[in-house]
Structures are given as structure tokens and as C-alpha cells.
Amino acid sequence: MLDDAGALRTNQARRTRKALLEAAGRLLKQGRRPSFEEVAEEALVSRATAYRYFAGIEPLLVETALDLAFPGEDMFDGDPSGDAVARVQRADAEVQAMIRANEAAVRTMLIHSLQVGLDGAAGGPPARQNRRVPLIEAALAPLAGQVDEARRTRLARALALVIGTEGMVVCRDVLRLGDEEADDVRRWMIGALIAAA
Secondary structure, eight states: OOOHHHHHHHHHHHHHHHHHHHHHHHHHHTTSOOOHHHHHHHHTOOHHHHHHHOSSHHHHHHHHHHHHHSOOGGGGTTOOOOOHHHHHHHHHHHHHHHHHHTHHHHHHHHHHHHHHHHTTOTTSSOSSOOOHHHHHHHHTGGGTTTSOHHHHHHHHHHHHTTSSHHHHHIIIIISOOOHHHHHHHHHHHHHHHHHHO
16 A cells, blocks of 8 residues: 555656646647657656656657547536446447557557566556546446445446456457457446446
8 A cells, every 4th residue: 555655656647647648639739740858848847757657759649649539537427327337338338439449559558558567667657547447437426325435446446457458458369259249248247347336
């Protein structure tokens, strides 16, 4: 477990990483391909700090493109549905659509994050941005009055193992499932995990 100082460092690292992705996104939306130095300057961090999070401009731009394409938790704004299973399955379907539309970039991002892990980044900056858990938590909002916060947190973490890049890799590469069968397996897992919570 992290102490208070460790938690503060982890949160700061996540904010810095997110600032780099957002800065790169703003520059890309201007219709140009920024340099690593331009992204660092836009994010208000030093180049050395930026290199702690990304090995160079390529991994940063690959992940930025995926960050821009990833569905946000705002997809549930104005959604009165109280069916947590249907909401999580909807979030999963949106994530899978993004992954399928960007599979080469998703796999490239995975390669870069695995390399960071091999380079011994334990305790260092996060290797990837945590996009899926906020989305899953938004989908689970109807459970707020039915399931205590600790169980919802555990459920969101369990669902994060199912929804996203790693789930796609297991279904496609390990289990050799087609998209339709993989979708069926994930929908079943989502329902089973929520029922268990």
C-alpha cells in the first residue's frame, strides 16, 4: 500500500502524464505534427520530465490518438438507465469499436507500455493512462445505492481486466476467437461479475 507521500507522487505522475497527452492532442487538433519539445512546452513541463513518461514523440503521438478516440464517461450524461449490466456492456462495445478501428495503434501502444515495464519502471511514472476505470465507474453509477463503495471499486477493477486492450489480446491472440464470439464472452463476463458483486 502507498503511504500519503507515495499516493501524492502517484497522483502527480498521472496528472503530468495526462497533461502531456492533452497538450499533444491540442497541438494535433491544430493540424500539425508537433515535436517532443513543443509538446513538453505546451504541457508546461521540461523535456527531461516528458522523457520520463514517453520514450519519444512516436509513442506519445500513438497514445494521444488513442486518447482522443477513447470513449469518455460523458457517454452516460443524461442516460437515466438504472441497468448497470447494460451500461457496462454499452461501454465495452464502445471501447471494442475504438480498439477495432485502431488496432495497429493499440498494439503499438501496448508494445511501448510493455517496454516501459521491462525497463524497470516499477515505482516510476505510469506506463499507460487509466482511461477505462473512470468509464467503468460511470457505467456502474446505478449501483451506488445498492453496492457499497469498496465492492464497486473492486468490481470496476475486475471489469477493467475484461474491457480494453488486454481483453482483446486474450480473445483474439490466445483464445483465437472471432469478434462476435469475443463480444459474447465479454458480455457474459460483465453480467457474471456484476451479479457476483
